[in-house]
Amino acid sequence: MGLLVLEDLGRSFGPVRALHGVSLTVAPGTVHCVLGENGAGKSTLCNLVYGGFAPTTGTMTLRGRRYRPGSPAQALAHGVAMVHQHFSLVPTMTVEQNLLLGGRGLRLRKADLGRRLERIAGEFGLTVPRDALVGDLPIGARQRVEIVKALLPGPDLVLLDEPTAVLDGPEIEALIATCRAVAASGRSVVLVTHKLGEVAAAADEATVLRSGTVAGGGPLAGDASVPRLLALMLGRDPDDLDPAVTAGLGVRVDVATGDATDVDAATGDATVGDAAAERAGGSAGREPVLRVEGITLGRAGRTRILADVSLTLAPGEIVGIAGVEGNGQSDLVHVLSGATRADAGTVHLGGVDITRATPARRTALGLGVVPEDRHHEAMVGAMSVAENLYLARLGDFRRFGLLDRRRLDTAAADVIASFDIRTSSPRTPMGSLSGGNQQKVVLAREVAIPGLKVLIAAQPTRGLDVGAVDHVLARLRAVAAGGVAVLVVSSELPELLALCDRIHVAYSGRLLGPVPAGGERAADEIGALMTGAGRSAAAPANEETGAVA
Amino acid sequence: MMLTQILVSGLGLALPLLIAAVGELVSERAGVLNLSLEAMMLTGAFTAVTGTVLTGSAWLGAACGLCGGLLVGLAQTLLSVRLRADQIVVGVAANALALAATTFGARLLLDGDRGVTGFERLPIPVLADVPVIGPVLFAQTALGYLCAGVVLVTGLLLGPRTGWGLRIDATGEDAGAADWTGLPVRRIRALCILLTSALAGLGGAQLALSEVHAFSDNMTAGIGYLAVVAVIAGRWRTPGTVVAAVAFGVAQALQYALPAAGVGLPPAVLTMIPYLVAIVAVSGLAGASRAPSCLTVPFARA
Numbered sequence: 132m133g134l135l136v137l138e139d140l141g142r143s144f145g146p147v148r149a150l151h152g153v154s155l156t157v158a159p160g161t162v163h164c165v166l167g168e169n170g171a172g173k174s175t176l177c178n179l180v181y182g183g184f185a186p187t188t189g190t191m192t193l194r195g196r197r198y199r200p201g202s203p204a205q206a207l208a209h210g211v212a213m214v215h216q217h218f219s220l221v222p223t224m225t226v227e228q229n230l231l232l233g234g235r236g237l238r239l240r241k242a243d244l245g246r247r248l249e250r251i252a253g254e255f256g257l258t259v260p261r262d263a264l265v266g267d268l269p270i271g272a273r274q275r276v277e278i279v280k281a282l283l284p285g286p287d288l289v290l291l292d293e294p295t296a297v298l299d300g301p302e303i304e305a306l307i308a309t310c311r312a313v314a315a316s317g318r319s320v321v322l323v324t325h326k327l328g329e330v331a332a333a334a335d336e337a338t339v340l341r342s343g344t345v346a347g348g349g350p351l352a353g354d355a356s357v358p359r360l361l362a363l364m365l366g367r368d369p370d371d372l373d374p375a376v377t378a379g380l381g382v383r384v385d386v387a388t389g390d391a392t393d394v395d396a397a398t399g400d401a402t403v404g405d406a407a408a409e410r411a412g413g414s415a416g417r418e419p420v421l422r423v424e425g426i427t428l429g430r431a432g433r434t435r436i437l438a439d440v441s442l443t444l445a446p447g448e449i450v451g452i453a454g455v456e457g458n459g460q461s462d463l464v465h466v467l468s469g470a471t472r473a474d475a476g477t478v479h480l481g482g483v484d485i486t487r488a489t490p491a492r493r494t495a496l497g498l499g500v501v502p503e504d505r506h507h508e509a510m511v512g513a514m515s516v517a518e519n520l521y522l523a524r525l526g527d528f529r530r531f532g533l534l535d536r537r538r539l540d541t542a543a544a545d546v547i548a549s550f551d552i553r554t555s556s557p558r559t560p561m562g563s564l565s566g567g568n569q570q571k572v573v574l575a576r577e578v579a580i581p582g583l584k585v586l587i588a589a590q591p592t593r594g595l596d597v598g599a600v601d602h603v604l605a606r607l608r609a610v611a612a613g614g615v616a617v618l619v620v621s622s623e624l625p626e627l628l629a630l631c632d633r634i635h636v637a638y639s640g641r642l643l644g645p646v647p648a649g650g651e652r653a654a655d656e657i658g659a660l661m662t663g664a665g666r667s668a669a670a671p672a673n674e675e676t677g678a679v680a
Numbered sequence: 681m682m683l684t685q686i687l688v689s690g691l692g693l694a695l696p697l698l699i700a701a702v703g704e705l706v707s708e709r710a711g712v713l714n715l716s717l718e719a720m721m722l723t724g725a726f727t728a729v730t731g732t733v734l735t736g737s738a739w740l741g742a743a744c745g746l747c748g749g750l751l752v753g754l755a756q757t758l759l760s761v762r763l764r765a766d767q768i769v770v771g772v773a774a775n776a777l778a779l780a781a782t783t784f785g786a787r788l789l790l791d792g793d794r795g796v797t798g799f800e801r802l803p804i805p806v807l808a809d810v811p812v813i814g815p816v817l818f819a820q821t822a823l824g825y826l827c828a829g830v831v832l833v834t835g836l837l838l839g840p841r842t843g844w845g846l847r848i849d850a851t852g853e854d855a856g857a858a859d860w861t862g863l864p865v866r867r868i869r870a871l872c873i874l875l876t877s878a879l880a881g882l883g884g885a886q887l888a889l890s891e892v893h894a895f896s897d898n899m900t901a902g903i904g905y906l907a908v909v910a911v912i913a914g915r916w917r918t919p920g921t922v923v924a925a926v927a928f929g930v931a932q933a934l935q936y937a938l939p940a941a942g943v944g945l946p947p948a949v950l951t952m953i954p955y956l957v958a959i960v961a962v963s964g965l966a967g968a969s970r971a972p973s974c975l976t977v978p979f980a981r982a
Contacts, residue, residue: 181860183981202981204862219860221853223973224846231843232850232861239843280861 132195134159134319135180135211135288140189142175149175153189153345155338157288162310162320162333164351166364167340169596170565173323174216176340177292180321181213182206194287207233212286214277216293222266226259226276230283244283251282255312270457271302278309289313290321295329298455300658307333327361339363365597374629376601419443420616421585426476428462429640436462438640440476444585444616449607451627451648452620453657454637460620461503463637464589467618468500469493470508481584494523497584499577501591503620505566509573512562516554517543519561520576550575551602567599574606586610589620604630624661628654636660686930686937687816692891693903694929695820696721696883699827700907701925703879705918706838708911709845710872711852711974715771716756718904719778720877724749724884726782729895730789732796741796742823742885749881750874752778757873761866764978775904783897790895798889799823821890827882834879835918848872852972855979865979880904902955906932909958916972928954 133156141151150172157163167173179186182200191198193209200206206213213219220229230248231239252258259276260268268276274294281289291310295303310320310333322334331351338348339360347363349356361369361377369377421444428437437459444450452460465471467478469490477486480496488496502508510519517539521528528539543557550571554564561569570591577586588607592600607630611617620637621627627634633645636657643660646653700717707714714720724745731744752774759765786794799821807818820828838845850858851868859865887903888895906928914920935950 202862202864203860204864207862213860215860219857221850221857223853224850228846229850229861231846232858232863234843237837237843239841239846 133157133192134194135198135321136192137180138190138192140176140179140186140191142179142184143187148343150179150186150343151188153340153343155345155348157319157321158336159287159319160314160317161335162314162322164334164337165321165323165340166325166327166337166360167323168325168364169594170567171325171340171364171596172343173325173340174292175343177213177290177323180206180290181211207284207286210285210287211290212281212284212288213290214274214281214292214294216296218265218273218277220265220273220277220280222264224265225261226263226265226268227261229265229276230259230261230280233280233284247283248279251279254316255282255309257282257309270455271298274298274302274306278306282313286318288319288321290323292323293325294322295324295326301662303329325364327357327364331357341366372597373601373604376597376604376626417445417447419445420481421618422477422479423467424477424479426463426466426473426478428459428466428471428473435640437466437473440640440642442618442635442642444618446584446614446616447611449611449617449619449631450645451631451634452618452637452642453624453627453634454622454661456622458637459640460637461589462640463642464500464503464587464620467587468498468502491523494580497580497582499580499583499586501570501573501577501586501588503589503593505569505573505594510561510569513560515558516547516552516561516564516572517557519572520546520579522576546575546579550606565596565599567595567602570595570599570603574603578606578610583610583615585616585618587618587620590622591619592621592623592626600626624654624657628657682937682941684812684815685940686933687812688819689936690930690933691816691926692929693887693932694926695824695827696887696891696900697903697907697910697929698922698925699831699883699886700876700880700904701910701914701921702831702834702918703876703883704907705911705914705916705921706834706848707869707872707876708975709852709916709972710848710869711855711972711977711979712756712760712869712873713767713771713908713976714753714756714873714876714880715768715905715908716752716774716778717771717876717880717907718900718902719771719774720749720752720880721884721887721904721907722775722778722782722898722900723752724881725888725899726785726884726895727751727881728885729794729796729888730785732798732889733790738796738798738823738889741798741889742826742882745885745888746878746881749877749879749884751877753874753877753880756877757870760978761869761873764980767976767978779898782895786895786897793894794896795894796889798893821886823882823886823890827886830879830882831922834875835922839918849972852974855974855977859979859981869979880907883907906954906958909962912962912971913958915970928957931957 135157138154140153142149153176165173165176178184180191182202182205185199185201193211198209200209200211227241227244230244231241234240248259257275257279259279265273265276294306298306310322313320334351336349337351337360339346341364346366423440423442426437426440427435429435440463454460462471466473469488472487477484479485480493480498483496485493485496506512511522520543521539525534528535540557547554547557552571552575553568561572564572591603591607595603604626607617607619619627619630628648631648633647634653634657635642635644638660646656700721704714704717727748728741728745732738732741735741755774756770759770760767801819801821803819808814838848840846840849847863848868850861851863851865855865884900887900892899907925910924910928911921913924914922931954934953938945938950939947
């Protein structure tokens with residue numbers, strides 16, 4: 132008998148079937164993994180179980196009774212809690228205030244909260260800093276608060292939506308330990324993820340979603356089931372994909388035999404194709420095209436956002452910046468793209484000082500940027516694909532002083548075809564495309580900058596399905612092969628290892644390294660740098676170091 | 681005493697503004713900007729006077745004032761919470777509508793000088809005899825004392841240190857997170873707007889029944905807007921809002937007091953004073969202020 136039983140569950144949004152015919156059973160006291168790549172319907176499933184919206188077909192049964200949550204409040208009342216991919220904590224409030232939010236009445240029952248926190252600390256080894264402002268906490272600690280918040284009401288079922296996406300190796304290990312402890316206490320855990328490699332260690336059972344329906348599943352009997360699940364999730368042979376892509380899923384693919392084996396989740400270790408190593412020699416000794424020297428951001432005295440960051444890129448070289456998010460890499464991209472002005476330091480592009488140049492001037496000098504926040508910085512969702520592609524160069528499509536839309540559409544159609552962008556027409560609103568296709572449009576636009584010398588791609592594969600990741604990585608390689616210097620900022624270390632010539636690590640506003648990506652122990656070295664080990668003695672240790680378990 | 685006079689009339693104008701501002705503060709902390717505060721107050725003043733004239737009882741009139749405010753609040757709730765209409769547009773429309781409706785209503789229902797007896801001043805023995813403070817604070821009408829009490833109770837019960845206040849803050853800071861936490865975001869917002877509108881209606885009644893003793897067209901004349909500004913100037917905190925509301929009231933009183941004192945400023949300049957104070961207050965000269973993150977953002981579950 133299952134704690135939660137879903138039968139033939141489906142949800143449509145207008146004509147789009149986000150989820151259909153999903154049946155699965157979560158047994159009590161187990162960790163059940165729901166696998167699927169981006170866009171497979173995982174978030175929709177979470178929303179249905181947690182009362183975000185109602186199913187259009189099918190039924191849910193909880194503890195043998197019909198379960199139809201109309202809101203998260205009702206789900207909570209039924210003993211279902213959820214840990215969100217995007218945190219459900221109010222950043223401007225303290226941890227304690229956030230944990231008190233779930234209470235009732237006029238009085239704040241702090242003593243009661245204290246007792247329950249002690250119980251959770253005793254049972255699962257989870258402790259939280261009660262008086263800290265949530266917005267100030269590092270991401271790992273914030274997730275711990277989120278888990279504690281979910282456990283506070285004593286739920287029978289805890290859903291975790293992509294919990295590992297923001298964590299580094301040791302944090303993932305601690306999270307898995309917590310999941311096991313929660314399951315051992317008789318509760319059920321549903322882990323929703325696309326990181327297959329992290330599952331085998333944590334889960335008892337797995338269900339694979341593909342294109343909105345169940346593609347398969349079964350008990351997770353150690354590593355043996357991983358290759359089968361990977362093939363199920365992707366719907367094609369993993370060997371067809373760029374090794375960097377499968378590495379990003381937390382799985383190592385042995386090219387010779389086609390066997391997939393589990394990656395050690397603790398270090399994110401993965402040995403992938405030697406493409407990077409092969410190319411590494413070629414670019415050495417060339418005159419750098421991008422020279423970043425001593426970039427500093429943030430006032431003296433307070434914690435520096437960026438501290439004395441220096442970096443050079445030679446033509447044809449792919450350089451990666453790894454690191455747990457929030458260590459300054461986003462800010463560095465903002466400085467390089469001209470969105471933020473650095474407080475000190477210089478940036479030279481092809482010998483020209485662009486430290487104070489406007490973004491338009493940087494573009495004219497041959498700097499392309501694929502921003503991290505696709506929706507807010509990279510595109511205008513309400514405008515068409517064609518308009519988004521040529522927004523900065525609409526002057527090229529002038530006819531009698533007016534915009535020649537036909538020519539614009541024709542030009543866009545060529546790009547759409549060559550980048551394999553799935554859109555019904557060049558005039559389709561950008562916002563209605565899938566994330567992967569939006570990213571292809573952005574990439575296509577940046578790559579097409581006349582006289583492109585340097586391309587900066589920040590988290591280029593985030594939220595994309597495997598096919599799109601494959602495409603984006605191939606494009607980045609092609610651009611580099613064409614003599615452009617490429618800087619990739621990513622939290623997906625395995626991708627960087629497979630793609631880059633050398634990898635820097637962002638830590639507390641500094642750039643550590645670089646580490647040559649082809650090296651035997653590159654992953655270990657980078658992993659150590661990411662946690663601050665081997666940093667210079669002067670570096671501030673403001674990173675949360677407490678482990679979860 | 682010149683000063684006493686200015687303060688007496690200043691607080692007289694400040695009290696309706698204060699109760700509306702304290703109500704608006706609650707709404708804004710929950711993420712709803714009621715620009716319709718002006719409409720709520722004007723409707724409250726109109727229904728209070730009409731109710732008093734029709735029933736002959738000032739207390740029933742005050743109750744009518746509260747209900748008049750609630751009526752506008754219901755419309756604001758329906759449009760901005762239920763139908764997720766733009767809060768600013770709803771507010772501006774409500775204000776224009778209320779101005780026209782009350783002007784028209786006064787022609788239909790009220791006659792002559794539109795005057796009412798309303799509430800008498802009830803000086804508290806001993807306390808009212810204290811120089812300056814006495815006449816300013818302790819010679820209000822019964823409705824005035826009630827308003828002050830309501831301000832106090834609202835400030836205490838819905839302050840950020842109570843469970844209710846915390847949940848209101850969460851709703852305005854991060855409605856999505858509040859929803860995932862199991863808070864009824866829409867219900868909290870609806871209740872906050874209704875509370876605001878009831879308080880604003882009461883403020884309108886206080887203005888009409890305790891101070892002016894009559895209804896005149898557009899008699900609130902921007903007090904509702906000033907109450908919204910008082911919340912901003914008070915940086916979304918109760919003490920700051922109270923100080924700002926009282927300061928605006930006194931600034932308005934100066935309009936009448938300065939000519940009486942023989943200061944030869946043109947009336948138009950004097951009319952500008954409260955708004956100049958408001959502009960200085962919101963310009964950031966008085967320190968940085970930060971609105972609730974979800975202010976004016978309608979909530980819908982993703």
